[in-house]
Amino acid sequence: MINLLDASNPTKKSPICIYVLHLVELTGRTSALLIVHTSRKSDNPALNRSEAQSDHIINAFENYEQHTEHVSVQPLTAISPYSTMHEDICNLAEEKRVAFIIIPFHKQQTVDGGMEAMNMAFRTVNQNVLANSPCSVGILVDRGLNSSNRLVADQMSHHVAVLFFGGPDDREALSYGWRMSEHSGISLTVMRFVPGEDIMMMNDNANNQEKQRVLDVETDEHNNEKQLDEKFLHWFMMCHVNDESIAYIEKVVNNGEETVGAIRSMGDVFGLFIVGRGQENISPLTAGLTDWSECPELGAIGDLLASSDFATIASVLIVQQYVGAGSEDGLGTPVLTNEDYVNHHSSVTPPRGHQTVFNT
Template identity: 50%
Template sequence: MADLSLLFYVFLTGLEIEVSAFLRVGKKIMGIAVTGILIPMGIGIGLFFLLQKCAHNPATTEGCMFWAVALTITGFPVLTRILADLKLLHSDIGRIAMSVAMLNDMYAWVFIAVLVPVGVSLKTAPYSIIAIIFFTLICLYVVRPTIERIIHHHSSDKEHYNEYYPCFMLIGAIICGCITDAIGAHSIVGAFVFGLSIPKGDLVEELLDRLDCFVPGIMLPIFFASCGMRIDFTKIADSSSWFLVLLVICFACMAKILSSLIVCFFFDMRLRDGVALGLLMNTKGILSLVILNVGWDKKILNDQYYAVMVVAILVMTSAVTPIMSFVYRPISKGPNIYGLRTVQRSNPDTELRVLSCVHTTRNVSGMVSLLDVSHPTRLSPMTVFALHLVELTGRSSAMLIVHSTPRSTAHNPSRAQADSNLIINAFEAFENDNHLVTVQPLTAMSPYGTMHEDICSLAEDKRVALILLPFHKHLTVDGRMEDENADYRAINLNVLAHAPCSVGLFVDRGLAGAVRSGGPNDIVMCHFAMLFIGGPDDLEALAYACRMVGDPRISLTVVRFLPGKNVVKMESETNISEGEERQTTIDENYINEFRLKTVDKKSVMYIEKIVNNGEETVSAISAMDNSYDLYIVGKGTETMSPLTLGLSEWSENPELGAIGDVLVSSSFALNSSVLVVQKYGSGDHQNGGTLPSYGTSRGEHFSSIRQRVMGGLI
């Protein structure tokens, strides 16, 4: 059963490998891979003969190659999972490491095909190697075209294809394994070559979908159990044997690091990247255990050599993740990697890039409607990166999936895959209806605790100006806001704290129905309100609202709250700080520019309301006409305004800001959606922006002193 599980596993490995990818590797990757094999192999052979002198029962001389190859190769699947857990999968060092490990895997299969015949008998080894070459050529140039013709002939009969073809493929893997075993190689060579010969397409997707959980999750542990049963710890019980184990680990690790450092000098790599690459190359996988088991089966390696190597491989692989987490941190790209980090800085003649995040299909309709009314133009088209956030569960590895290829049409797709297909279809339909919008669908799979890192990293890589996040509560049929998932709130808080651009927190309460309530020729379909108090977040929210004004379906009302004569002072001093004066000037200039640009637009209204404290602000909002489909407000991250004094003391959702929390928690706006905007770089004074060009500055705190709410407040 262990041999059968191993045979099926390597068959699946062959299915997943794209041979053409090996033809596209560059000189740098090839140089790192070759150097990472030759130097560690030489050191491994030296360690073998060093152990020969200390061993009571020396192994055969042929065992030096099994020993050296087991120490040399890198486990590609295990390395991929480690890189994903370290959030390095899409980094430069991660891509280099995966490419080198992929080449190492192919070299390992060549070594296995050659070592087994040589280890069995030197006399018959040439005949076995020639037979393996002929077998490989037959699989690639006879079996593969035959399978292609059969698949093409029965491509329309999906039910027959799904039911019988996977069975035939597994039987073929067993037959090929028996053939290579009979000609003097190992059975896994035949199964692997057969997997390579199957043309990539729906059949491969079907096989992987049906067997990807059963073989690695149920059958393969039998092979690992058999490996553990072969270890005889009495052979390495004395202190000298454990010293040899430690010696093997140290020299094997240093061999990979040394080879990576040598390549660094030829390809102008940084020293820290060379060390990190060497550490990652010490990741061992199932092929190392396969080579050791073959040597043990053929009596080429004795019990002591086998035990030393298995323990060394386990320790080396287990140590990679904690050591990398401690010694290697990706260097930040710096704060100026791109300039258009806010909607204000995105000029009317530049592209607006938005990262739109959704958790479930429930979030899609409202998010698409919000993007629909963002009014892309010919001079300012919009690129949307639609990111489906999926919690990492079970044995899966954290990953970012770019849906640039046709989606899987598996017979029984998982829940996450089915949701992704629906989400992708919705965003693609939105793209087809809007020729000025480009949509790139993606799926991020990671634990909820680190999901914000994926969002922020993707936002920086894609150079987006705005991240749109769904609120963690949704509207129920009885009009209440109900928690959907508490982890969603933690994700939103982390993104707000670490985002590399502006963030919009969207509370959807039926915006999709409002947008679709009329025909395309209607003059006004949706009524939006922008509540302006002052500060950088409000300026960013107003900048986003300005983009919507060009849509003939939108009516926008900007309500500006101004302090009255009896306004509450934030501190005992009456002096106005320089930061407050600067922010007040910026707000005033921005509002004046907005009014000047929209003076001829009948769909835009500007209203000023005089209030003195937070209670009057809430009363003024409550007195507004309750017919708005969307409220757009700034979060007020660092703005302590007397007009919102005391509201935060009773806030249920601080991430929405004082005004946003009032809108969501109150009963007068049950049918209105809310968009809360937080501007990037709220702690710095910056110059630049559009409408006008000074829209990105922000003031300092009005005060760090927070007073208790006075009598009569909510």
């Protein structure tokens, strides 16, 4: 988690404020509690396992803060039942006007490279955060960001890939990758998936039920999303015309099988994939992928990359953009998303400013 934050390129113009929330299950008859840790490292020994875990987490993030410029850290501990943990996260995020929540995937990598659920209760917590968050959310599938092959290390080249299919979540994913690309040790590849001619021919071959489920219906909302995609991608490419550390690739695919093949062909060069969750979007480019989905909350592509069967060694950040009911009135997420910025500004300089990240 810390290496992901460091790769997120905190700078003087765009510092990062981190609220670190350690979640502890409430047991016995004690009341729910939120602890704000204000003092630095204490010499007092931990009284129990949970307190020892909190001390370890606090020490790690405070050490990161002390050795990293343009980063501020506020550690907290929330003690509550699993059923209301998402409320602790969302309420604090709203109170602090957090722009982005990062939560760990409920599965962790095993010694043999598989993925094993550590605590299924945290899956429900993550699902509830996705459904109730007051800002954008990222679920981190960590396959070694803390190992010797971590993203951030001196004098090493690190490769990040953004898989772009279109829509608000994918634009938010590219926004995060864009920020990371400004780190001197990061090279970024953006692979955009474009529908092939076969998809247009599906109208003649698919029955009505399949059309309703798969085909990309041209609605006003869909056309608007496509325009936002094109505008955002054009802006991104204009800003990086002469940047050799950034590659943009368009891949034509006709179905989910070809999409999987294209992702597999990228090989093991990437240490991190950033993808949009996709939410309720149904795309012919991912048709069939959800039929064997293990974790639908990750979206079709996120679930694919998180699966043990896909056999990737890369970590994955699955991103969901916050879209509030009042966002058009300025009552949405505390920080403008990149496409909002495109619509309101003529500059081709990427948005800057204080960015708040909330980790659990």
